Amino acid sequence: MIPEGVKTDRSDTIVTQNFVEEHVQIGIASLKMIIEEKKTVKHLKFDW
Structure with a gap:
């Protein structure tokens, strides 16, 4: 059993x-x- 959050080769692929x-x-x-706009990345938000 693999603890949640541990990356395996399979999961990485x-x-x-x-x-x-x-x-x-x-x-x-x-x-x-x-x-282009001289902005920082702190304000960026993405809809997933």
Whole structure:
């Protein structure tokens, strides 16, 4: 039995397959906002 919150190779693969593209896109969008509008990331909120 694996305690909740412990990352395994299998769970890491599943998370990577499901979310890496979205996380990269959020990061790119955040950086563009910072560069173009001189904002910080503290105020950013995302609807999941």
